[in-house]
Amino acid sequence: MNKPFRRRDLLGIRNLSADEIVGILNTAENFREINSREIKKVPTLRGKTVINLFFENSTRTRTSFELAAKRLSADAVNISVSSSSVTKGETLVDTALNLDAMQPDCIVVRHSSAGVPHQLAKVSKAAIVNAGDGANEHPTQALLDAMTIREHKGTIAGLEVAIVGDILHSRVARSNIHLLTKLGAKVRVAGPKTLVPSDFAHLVEDNLQVCEHIEDAIEKADVVMILRIQKERMDSAYFPTLREYSIHYGLTNERLELAKKDAIVLHPGPMNRGIEISSDVADSSRSLILDQVKYGVAVRMAVLYLATGGTAN
Amino acid sequence: MADEYGLVEKSKIMDAARMKRALSRLASEIVEENQGAEDLYIVGIRRRGVPLAERIVEKITDLEGKEPAYGIIDITLYRDDLSTVGANPIVNRTDLTHDIEGKKIILVDDVLYTGRTIRAALDQLMDFGRPNRVQLAVLIDRGKEHRELPIQADYIGKTVPTKRAEIVKVMLKEFDDEEAVWIYEKP
Numbered sequence: 080m081n082k083p084f085r086r087r088d089l090l091g092i093r094n095l096s097a098d099e100i101v102g103i104l105n106t107a108e109n110f111r112e113i114n115s116r117e118i119k120k121v122p123t124l125r126g127k128t129v130i131n132l133f134f135e136n137s138t139r140t141r142t143s144f145e146l147a148a149k150r151l152s153a154d155a156v157n158i159s160v161s162s163s164s165v166t167k168g169e170t171l172v173d174t175a176l177n178l179d180a181m182q183p184d185c186i187v188v189r190h191s192s193a194g195v196p197h198q199l200a201k202v203s204k205a206a207i208v209n210a211g212d213g214a215n216e217h218p219t220q221a222l223l224d225a226m227t228i229r230e231h232k233g234t235i236a237g238l239e240v241a242i243v244g245d246i247l248h249s250r251v252a253r254s255n256i257h258l259l260t261k262l263g264a265k266v267r268v269a270g271p272k273t274l275v276p277s278d279f280a281h282l283v284e285d286n287l288q289v290c291e292h293i294e295d296a297i298e299k300a301d302v303v304m305i306l307r308i309q310k311e312r313m314d315s316a317y318f319p320t321l322r323e324y325s326i327h328y329g330l331t332n333e334r335l336e337l338a339k340k341d342a343i344v345l346h347p348g349p350m351n352r353g354i355e356i357s358s359d360v361a362d363s364s365r366s367l368i369l370d371q372v373k374y375g376v377a378v379r380m381a382v383l384y385l386a387t388g389g390t391a392n
Numbered sequence: 393m394a395d396e397y398g399l400v401e402k403s404k405i406m407d408a409a410r411m412k413r414a415l416s417r418l419a420s421e422i423v424e425e426n427q428g429a430e431d432l433y434i435v436g437i438r439r440r441g442v443p444l445a446e447r448i449v450e451k452i453t454d455l456e457g458k459e460p461a462y463g464i465i466d467i468t469l470y471r472d473d474l475s476t477v478g479a480n481p482i483v484n485r486t487d488l489t490h491d492i493e494g495k496k497i498i499l500v501d502d503v504l505y506t507g508r509t510i511r512a513a514l515d516q517l518m519d520f521g522r523p524n525r526v527q528l529a530v531l532i533d534r535g536k537e538h539r540e541l542p543i544q545a546d547y548i549g550k551t552v553p554t555k556r557a558e559i560v561k562v563m564l565k566e567f568d569d570e571e572a573v574w575i576y577e578k579p
Contacts, residue, residue: 108485
């Protein structure tokens with residue numbers, strides 16, 4: 080059975096218990112059906128206001144949160160950095176207080192600095208949902224990845240999951256590592272040495288192993304999660320060239336052969352075809368990238384429901 | 393004796409045999425009123441309406457030799473008290489795989505009390521399409537004086553006049569140790 084989710088804010092996976100994570104996933108399972116109805120709307124959050132406050136560009140996540148809010152009948156407002164007062168010099172806390180004065184029930188926030196949602200949670204009366212903060216966490220991404228894995232593998236406990244790419248800068252990797260290890264999976268991460276600190280395994284959780292070569296991480300894996308190479312980081316010289324990255328760490332069909340026969344491939348998007356993932360892998364039936372996007376709406380509906388529904392005090 | 397919820401057991405108003413007979417009668421009344429099982433769609437309201445609906449489906453199948461369509465509604469997302477109930481109610485899945493367009497829907501629930509659950513179920517049904525007719529079957533009707541909305545049942549297992557301080561519990565083997573209907577009193 081589901082356990083009640085009593086945390087009002089969703090700031091990260093790190094502070095959630097395994098029971099709370101499973102509770103969110105089970106709730107999300109039950110929201111899936113709404114997205115396949117002809118009338119994709121329920122009146123649950125009627126009269127509630129959700130503000131999507133995005134200090135960083137995002138199409139997929141913002142759209143997904145917006146659809147989730149609208150399908151629950153909440154009023155959703157999108158604020159993006161280019162149109163906000165931040166560019167005019169307003170501080171983060173002032174922005175939050177001003178939004179708060181309009182009495183939203185939930186603020187979904189994305190920011191390039193880690194800890195911004197936590198800061199907002201301290202000053203805002205609204206429930207805060209983290210939609211990605213710097214290199215810290217992206218909890219709803221990890222939840223939708225978990226939902227995709229559960230759908231195809233039945234369970235998460237006991238699975239071997241490889242996460243490949245720029246681990247250092249990846250909030251997707253961090254949230255996933257927390258979630259997967261809490262639910263009993265074994266996680267192996269691989270990437271260029273400059274992008275995977277070697278002491279990382281000790282910093283995060285048990286059941287985490289750092290590999291130097293992609294092959295070591297992928298071998299016998301049930302799930303292969305490929306991270307996006309952020310081209311904008313190329314200036315910082317973490318690796319010589321994209322071509323070299325692709326040769327050493329790109330997921331190709333040959334490399335995928337090392338994984339279990341029924342291994343699945345995840346990617347949080349947007350994909351750089353031919354760099355971190357080859358087109359034939361991306362388009363194969365093992366790639367569940369569009370399922371991830373589909374489940375994302377259900378996960379965000381569940382999170383908004385749990386964060387805004389119920390308790391008034 | 394107070395139970396785990398602090399409720400005092402007052403009386404058993406239905407045992408397994410009487411429950412079975414009441415459900416048989418409901419099934420016959422449903423097919424009589426609707427002149428057969430054609431276009432019938434039996435929809436159980438979670439949680440305790442679901443096994444009751446399944447039993448009514450079985451009995452109708454026995455009577456008519458044809459199984460009516462069957463579905464499940466979870467009304468959590470359509471509740472009108474989401475901002476006042478304490479913790480978040482748990483959301484379960486609605487399962488209406490057959491098209492409800494033009495069907496004769498029989499909503500099935502265990503107890504009819506304020507009518508608010510039925511209101512929520514009706515709203516949800518309308519989001520799925522336009523049924524030809526919607527009727528309501530309940531095992532226990534607690535009496536019209538408790539109704540907060542203009543909703544009545546078309547098929548009733550037993551009408552039990554109750555006080556507000558009382559609680560009616562329908563125990564089913566799917567969830568409980570016995571098959572019975574009990575009245576409890578809040579002390």
